[in-house]
Amino acid sequence: MRDLHNLTRDEAYALIHADGGALEELFDAAAEVRRQRTGRIITYSRKVFIPLTNLCRDVCAYCTFVRTPGDPRAHTMTPEEVLAVAEAGRRAGCKEALFSLGERPELRYPEYQSWLTERGYQSTIDYLAAMCRLVFEETGLVPHANPGSMTLAEIQQLKAFSPSMGMMLESTSPRLLRPGQAHHACPDKVPAVRLHTLEAAGECGVPFTTGILIGIGETLDERVDALFAIQAVHERYGHIQEVIVQNFRAKADTRFAQWPEPEPLDLMRTAAVARLIFGLQVNVQIPPNLTPDHYGALLRSGINDWGGISPVTLDHINPEKAWPEVGRLKQVTELAGFELRERLSVYPEHLRENSTLWQAPSASRLGGLADAAGLVRREQECW
Numbered sequence: 001m002r003d004l005h006n007l008t009r010d011e012a013y014a015l016i017h018a019d020g021g022a023l024e025e026l027f028d029a030a031a032e033v034r035r036q037r038t039g040r041i042i043t044y045s046r047k048v049f050i051p052l053t054n055l056c057r058d059v060c061a062y063c064t065f066v067r068t069p070g071d072p073r074a075h076t077m078t079p080e081e082v083l084a085v086a087e088a089g090r091r092a093g094c095k096e097a098l099f100s101l102g103e104r105p106e107l108r109y110p111e112y113q114s115w116l117t118e119r120g121y122q123s124t125i126d127y128l129a130a131m132c133r134l135v136f137e138e139t140g141l142v143p144h145a146n147p148g149s150m151t152l153a154e155i156q157q158l159k160a161f162s163p164s165m166g167m168m169l170e171s172t173s174p175r176l177l178r179p180g181q182a183h184h185a186c187p188d189k190v191p192a193v194r195l196h197t198l199e200a201a202g203e204c205g206v207p208f209t210t211g212i213l214i215g216i217g218e219t220l221d222e223r224v225d226a227l228f229a230i231q232a233v234h235e236r237y238g239h240i241q242e243v244i245v246q247n248f249r250a251k252a253d254t255r256f257a258q259w260p261e262p263e264p265l266d267l268m269r270t271a272a273v274a275r276l277i278f279g280l281q282v283n284v285q286i287p288p289n290l291t292p293d294h295y296g297a298l299l300r301s302g303i304n305d306w307g308g309i310s311p312v313t314l315d316h317i318n319p320e321k322a323w324p325e326v327g328r329l330k331q332v333t334e335l336a337g338f339e340l341r342e343r344l345s346v347y348p349e350h351l352r353e354n355s356t357l358w359q360a361p362s363a364s365r366l367g368g369l370a371d372a373a374g375l376v377r378r379e380q381e382c383w
């Protein structure tokens, strides 16, 4: 087997097209890097999903989450609703409260800005920071904020009660902003804006989850470019804890309802290339619920994490794709020869090595939940 640690860009451009024997070799090399990194352990985070608002100023072609004011399904959660969902998660053994929401809707909808102002908040991020604190103090869950693009000041504001955060880079292709493309009229999906968020998180020392969304009109080489863009930021700051390789799924009632979906093999090939680009440094995840019939096979691609799984709430971004039951996830993982372990929203290596993390008041709670390896203590795991 060739040593494919820390792949060069030219090698990655070649491997993202691999087929036949070369594809098998790619999977073997990716699996070997995972073996050296995390052995037989595959992780997931037991989380509750809190969709704080489904208003958004962007209009991504594949999105079924977003609503506009006036739509009866448009909703911004009140603090009482946030607490009720978080509390249900706590009772179900969750450790993480994942806040996922639309991006900067107040800049598009004056009525929503008024809603915030009447309650004493300047912006969605301001409201989110308050809700992270509320959940942290009232339920004991650890928030993980995922509000899209953020400035450095916003990340600083959030980090006290959201010790880790996330934002999918998705793609660095500017072509996707053109009319008819996935990110047309989406100011928060401008690649430079998202890369700036990754940089700002690095400057703040926040363990950060990001990733790419494949099959939305990018070329294979552009996938490689996006992965290397993440790698370049990580080399400067060392804060990227996880890279998600997410496959586009076509949804009814969207502009991309008829857009072709990537095949599982395409997803696996891309995840294997990601595994080799990041070498021993970063965790690589594929969400299992977006490939419900085949997800055990995805382990062949060198991934070491299944992401957040909620026992109490839908995947509000992909509501038609149910999370697997954790018991089933464990069974599938073990059948493939691995052990499933619960992790926290902050990955073990960042719990051990990220000194900035421990300045946040919320970090001490993570320390209390973790074992010596940085995973959830076995007596606190729920199956």
Ligand code: SF4
Residues within 6 Å of the ligand: 056, 057, 058, 059, 060, 063, 064, 065, 066, 101, 102, 103, 148, 188
């Ligand atoms: S995918 Fe995210 S940014 Fe795009 S429209 Fe939906 S909520 Fe907004």
